Amino acid sequence: MTTLLHSDTIKQGFNLKDVRVVKPILDLMYSTSQMEFSTKYIDMITSSIGDDLVDHFRNYIVELYVENRITITNLEEHKDEVDDEFINLAINSPETMTIPVTATDTKNLKSSVPNILVLDRISPINIEWIKYELLTKNRFVVSCHNFTCNTEIKSFVESIFKLPRIIREVSIFDRERYNVFFSIFKNKHIHYYTRLDRKTTIPDLHDSQKELRKQLGGKLKLYYSRDSKLIHERKVLFEGLLVTFDNSHVNTNISEPTWEISVLYDPSLLLKWKAKCTKFFPLR
Known part of the structure; x- marks a missing residue:
C-alpha cells in the first residue's frame, strides 16, 4: 500500500x-x-x-x-x-x-x-476505516456481527474490490462456482480456480464457465483440479490484496452467524499463493 x-x-x-x-x-x-x-x-x-x-x-x-x-x-x-x-x-x-x-x-x-x-x-467498517486499517496494519478481519443486513455486506466487499485504481487480473479460488460478490470485476481478466469432484463432470464445468462469463465477461477463464488438497480455501487475489472468506459466498449473509472475512495486503504472500496455479488444468 x-x-x-x-x-x-x-x-x-x-x-x-x-x-x-x-x-x-x-x-x-x-x-x-x-x-x-x-x-x-x-x-x-x-x-x-x-x-x-x-x-x-x-x-x-x-x-x-x-x-x-x-x-x-x-x-x-x-x-x-x-x-x-x-x-x-x-x-x-x-x-x-x-x-x-x-x-x-x-x-x-x-x-x-x-x-x-x-x-x-x-467510523467502524466504512470505506475510510478499510483504507486506514490497510495502510496502518496491512490487514483486518470482520465478521457477521459487524453487519445488520445483506446490502451492507455486499457494499462492504465491493468497497474492498474497488480499492486499486487499476486491476490487471483477478484470481478466485473457490470449490463452488457462484457469483455473489464479483460483478465489480466484470470484463476484467479473471482466473477462476475450482475443484472437479466426484459429483461434478467436465460438462458441468463448461456450464459453470458459460454462466460465469455471462455474468462477469468473456475474459474469465476456468481452471480445475481433482486434488482436494490443492483447493480448500475461498480466496480472491488481486493487486497485492488477499481476501479470504471462511464460509461459502452464498452463505456469507446476515442469516448465517458464523462467518468471517479477512483482508490482507501482502504482494509477496500473494505470489506464494499463486504458485500453485500451474497445478490446475485450464478448461478446454
Whole structure:
C-alpha cells in the first residue's frame, strides 16, 4: 500500500498540540506502507511548512529514504500550488494502490480526488476505516456481527474490490462456482480456480464457465483440479490484496452467524499463493 499525504496533514502530524488528531496521522506516517511524493511536492512542502517544522520534515524524508519507504513519482507535468500538486499526484500516480489522505476535508478535496481517505470521517467498517486499517496494519478481519443486513455486506466487499485504481487480473479460488460478490470485476481478466469432484463432470464445468462469463465477461477463464488438497480455501487475489472468506459466498449473509472475512495486503504472500496455479488444468 502507498500513502499520499496532503501537505496540511503532514504539518498537523508534526504539531503535537492535539494528540487525538495527531495520533492517526503519525500512525500513517510511521507505518510500514510506502509514502509517495514528487520532488516538486517535497520542495513545495519544505518551503511552506514553516521554520519551526522544516527540520522535522527534512529528517522525516531522510528517514523514509533510509527505511526504503519512499516512492518518488515525477510526472511530466507539475503544478505551481501545493494543493494542485497533491491532486496531480493523487489522480495521475502510476501506483495501483496509492491512497491519498487528508486529516479533514475543509478544502473539498474529495470533489477532485474521490478515493481520498478523510481521517475525521473514519467510523467502524466504512470505506475510510478499510483504507486506514490497510495502510496502518496491512490487514483486518470482520465478521457477521459487524453487519445488520445483506446490502451492507455486499457494499462492504465491493468497497474492498474497488480499492486499486487499476486491476490487471483477478484470481478466485473457490470449490463452488457462484457469483455473489464479483460483478465489480466484470470484463476484467479473471482466473477462476475450482475443484472437479466426484459429483461434478467436465460438462458441468463448461456450464459453470458459460454462466460465469455471462455474468462477469468473456475474459474469465476456468481452471480445475481433482486434488482436494490443492483447493480448500475461498480466496480472491488481486493487486497485492488477499481476501479470504471462511464460509461459502452464498452463505456469507446476515442469516448465517458464523462467518468471517479477512483482508490482507501482502504482494509477496500473494505470489506464494499463486504458485500453485500451474497445478490446475485450464478448461478446454
